[in-house]
Amino acid sequence: MTDPTTIAPSQTQSSANGPLLKQAMAARAKVIEGTIDQLLPPTTGGDARLVDAMRYATLGGGKRLRGYLAMATASLFDVPDCQSARVAASVEMLHAYSLVHDDLPAMDDDDLRRGQPSTHRKFDEATAILAGDALQTKAFEILAEAETHENAVVRIALITAFAQASGAAGMVGGQMIDMEGEGRALPLEEVRHLHALKTGCLIRYSAEAGAILGQAKPELQQRLRSYGANIGAAFQIADDVLDATATAEELGKTAGKDEASGKSTYVALLGIDGARAEAERMAKSAIEDLAPFGAQADRLRDLAYYVIERRN
Amino acid sequence: MTDPTTIAPSQTQSSANGPLLKQAMAARAKVIEGTIDQLLPPTTGGDARLVDAMRYATLGGGKRLRGYLAMATASLFDVPDCQSARVAASVEMLHAYSLVHDDLPAMDDDDLRRGQPSTHRKFDEATAILAGDALQTKAFEILAEAETHENAVVRIALITAFAQASGAAGMVGGQMIDMEGEGRALPLEEVRHLHALKTGCLIRYSAEAGAILGQAKPELQQRLRSYGANIGAAFQIADDVLDATATAEELGKTAGKDEASGKSTYVALLGIDGARAEAERMAKSAIEDLAPFGAQADRLRDLAYYVIERRN
Numbered sequence: 001m002t003d004p005t006t007i008a009p010s011q012t013q014s015s016a017n018g019p020l021l022k023q024a025m026a027a028r029a030k031v032i033e034g035t036i037d038q039l040l041p042p043t044t045g046g047d048a049r050l051v052d053a054m055r056y057a058t059l060g061g062g063k064r065l066r067g068y069l070a071m072a073t074a075s076l077f078d079v080p081d082c083q084s085a086r087v088a089a090s091v092e093m094l095h096a097y098s099l100v101h102d103d104l105p106a107m108d109d110d111d112l113r114r115g116q117p118s119t120h121r122k123f124d125e126a127t128a129i130l131a132g133d134a135l136q137t138k139a140f141e142i143l144a145e146a147e148t149h150e151n152a153v154v155r156i157a158l159i160t161a162f163a164q165a166s167g168a169a170g171m172v173g174g175q176m177i178d179m180e181g182e183g184r185a186l187p188l189e190e191v192r193h194l195h196a197l198k199t200g201c202l203i204r205y206s207a208e209a210g211a212i213l214g215q216a217k218p219e220l221q222q223r224l225r226s227y228g229a230n231i232g233a234a235f236q237i238a239d240d241v242l243d244a245t246a247t248a249e250e251l252g253k254t255a256g257k258d259e260a261s262g263k264s265t266y267v268a269l270l271g272i273d274g275a276r277a278e279a280e281r282m283a284k285s286a287i288e289d290l291a292p293f294g295a296q297a298d299r300l301r302d303l304a305y306y307v308i309e310r311r312n
Numbered sequence: 313m314t315d316p317t318t319i320a321p322s323q324t325q326s327s328a329n330g331p332l333l334k335q336a337m338a339a340r341a342k343v344i345e346g347t348i349d350q351l352l353p354p355t356t357g358g359d360a361r362l363v364d365a366m367r368y369a370t371l372g373g374g375k376r377l378r379g380y381l382a383m384a385t386a387s388l389f390d391v392p393d394c395q396s397a398r399v400a401a402s403v404e405m406l407h408a409y410s411l412v413h414d415d416l417p418a419m420d421d422d423d424l425r426r427g428q429p430s431t432h433r434k435f436d437e438a439t440a441i442l443a444g445d446a447l448q449t450k451a452f453e454i455l456a457e458a459e460t461h462e463n464a465v466v467r468i469a470l471i472t473a474f475a476q477a478s479g480a481a482g483m484v485g486g487q488m489i490d491m492e493g494e495g496r497a498l499p500l501e502e503v504r505h506l507h508a509l510k511t512g513c514l515i516r517y518s519a520e521a522g523a524i525l526g527q528a529k530p531e532l533q534q535r536l537r538s539y540g541a542n543i544g545a546a547f548q549i550a551d552d553v554l555d556a557t558a559t560a561e562e563l564g565k566t567a568g569k570d571e572a573s574g575k576s577t578y579v580a581l582l583g584i585d586g587a588r589a590e591a592e593r594m595a596k597s598a599i600e601d602l603a604p605f606g607a608q609a610d611r612l613r614d615l616a617y618y619v620i621e622r623r624n
Contacts, residue, residue, distance in 0.1 A: 041480065041481070049488065049492060050480055050484070050485060050488040051480060054480065097445075101441055101442075101445060104441065106436075106437035106438045106441060107438050107441065124418070125418035126418045126419050126491050127488070127491075129413055129416065129418060129419065129441070130413075130484050130487055130488050130491075132445075133409075133413060133444075133445075133448065133484050134479050134480040134484040134485070136445065136448055136449070137448070137475050137478055137479035137480070137484065138475070138479055138480065140452045140471065140475055141471075141472065141475035141476065141479060144468050144471040144472045144475065145472070152464040152465045152467075152468045153464045155464075155468055156456050156464045156467055156468065159452065159453075159456040159471065160453065160456045160457070163449050163450070163452055163453035163456065164453065166449055167446050167449035167450055167453060168353065168362055168363060168366065168446040168449070168450065169353070172362070172442050172445050172446040172449065173362060173446070175442055176361065176362040176439070176442050179438050179439075179442075180361060
């Protein structure tokens with residue numbers, strides 16, 4: 001019988017290296033946190049409330065999966081951390097903006113985020129809308145700055161990939177399909193498409209960003225794009241499993257919301273065991289994508305299992 | 313006695329050329345409209361509702377003041393229209409996103425925009441939030457594309473100026489101060505600061521954008537920045553006067569909202585005649601900024617009077 005509290009851990013090959021990955025992620029998260037803190041304005045002056053809300057929404061925790069991906073893939077190409085940490089901060093700001101807007105009453109109407117009041121609950125709706133807006137702007141601004149990369153062509157490539165991943169043909173488009181699909185039973189292919197857009201595009205971009213920063217050969221860039229896409233899919237399936245099996249305390253947000261709101265999930269379509277098997281397949285594909293990279297990519301291999309084994 | 317329906321037209325020097333400006337603006341507006349139409353995705357596919365809302369919010373009218381400024385200043389440096397029209401489309405998309413979010417119930421709660429239902433009234437709040445988000449992303453994406461300028465350094469300069477004008481230290485910051493100031497009597501200096509951010513920064517950027525595209529000398533770039541800042545200030549003061557004196561039919565939106573919502577306006581602080589005189593001073597400064605430019609800049613001179621004489 002499957003233990004309902006973990007995702008098929010007996011089948012994993014890399015979970016023995018979990019502690020190394022957790023150390024690496026914690027170390028990167030600290031760097032990313034410090035970089036966000038530095039890049040956002042301090043909280044003084046007439047726009048203090050706006051800046052407070054921007055800082056509240058982005059600082060103070062989270063695993064920084066997207067930021068970690070950007071930094072870890074960049075390190076494969078010996079990109080200095082001071083550059084990749086800026087790209088990581090940028091993608092985490094964009095991710096934070098999307099959460100702030102998703103939590104709004106007119107959207108998912110969520111009161112909790114990482115165990116804390118969501119931004120519109122802590123401040124108010126207008127402030128949350130504007131803080132999200134300004135975080136998006138800041139995310140693009142950071143990529144345009146010379147400190148991110150000395151070569152303007154590289155910065156432009158980052159901005160283009162970032163915009164495509166996060167706009168109407170990416171994250172925001174996926175969020176829209178998700179809203180429209182509520183209460184309807186979507187077929188598996190549509191659920192896959194929606195998640196590929198909603199969460200997949202930004203995770204894929206994060207893995208690709210390191211290759212862009214590192215001016216990697218197109219073939220290696222494509223490998224990391226594919227790795228990111230697989231990680232994104234595995235992550236989302238695991239998220240559905242978590243929503244169905246974990247407690248609110250573990251999640252730091254309301255649990256069981258998907259079923260309550262009639263969302264089409266992998267769990268609804270495949271069952272819990274079926275969803276776990278699908279996540280496992282995605283994780284294995286992600287690891288295959290890393291074939292051209294040596295031991296330097298071991299933490300990225302561990303990450304493939306981490307995303308399907310996590311409890312929050 | 314001052315005629316209350318116009319802003320001191322007897323003192324204007326350029327209003328005789330108004331028809332030439334109106335023709336030029338109408339011609340540019342048509343080009344900008346066509347460019348936005350081309351740059352936004354067509355309305356097919358799963359994200360049709362999102363794209364519909366993006367198109368609804370940006371297409372179908374408006375004077376395109378910001379886009380006109382970008383195209384008219386670019387033409388001073390012989391930038392091809394196909395490039396400046398893209399920058400114009402980008403700034404109009406960003407302006408449209410700000411209006412969509414400003415009109416939301418949690419913000420200004422406005423049902424009408426240009427005489428039509430505002431985006432959240434035509435669609436729904438969630439769609440309006442997402443359409444605004446995606447329009448901002450698209451505005452940055454366009455600037456990053458090679459079609460906007462062959463030189464990546466120029467594109468980066470545009471993106472940087474654009475982000476600074478529209479983020480927490482620009483438009484969004486100004487909107488926040490405006491929300492916080494509601495119901496309080498702000499002193500004139502704070503009202504000036506708030507408007508310099510809220511509407512001024514993006515109008516200033518628009519005038520500057522043509523100079524950036526044209527790789528103008530720093531001194532000329534600075535002249536157009538200053539021109540844009542003065543136009544922006546004149547525009548906002550005239551807006552306050554219009555809100556106090558024009559009808560809803562003329563405005564295409566609810567009139568008298570500023571007084572009803574207790575906003576601190578130039579009219580409340582200076583009176584209608586005082587506000588008109590201030591707008592006139594700004595328009596004159598804008599014209600002085602154009603001193604280094606010859607007859608090619610005549611329409612930009614006309615524009616300084618146009619913004620304070622307009623009825624909507």
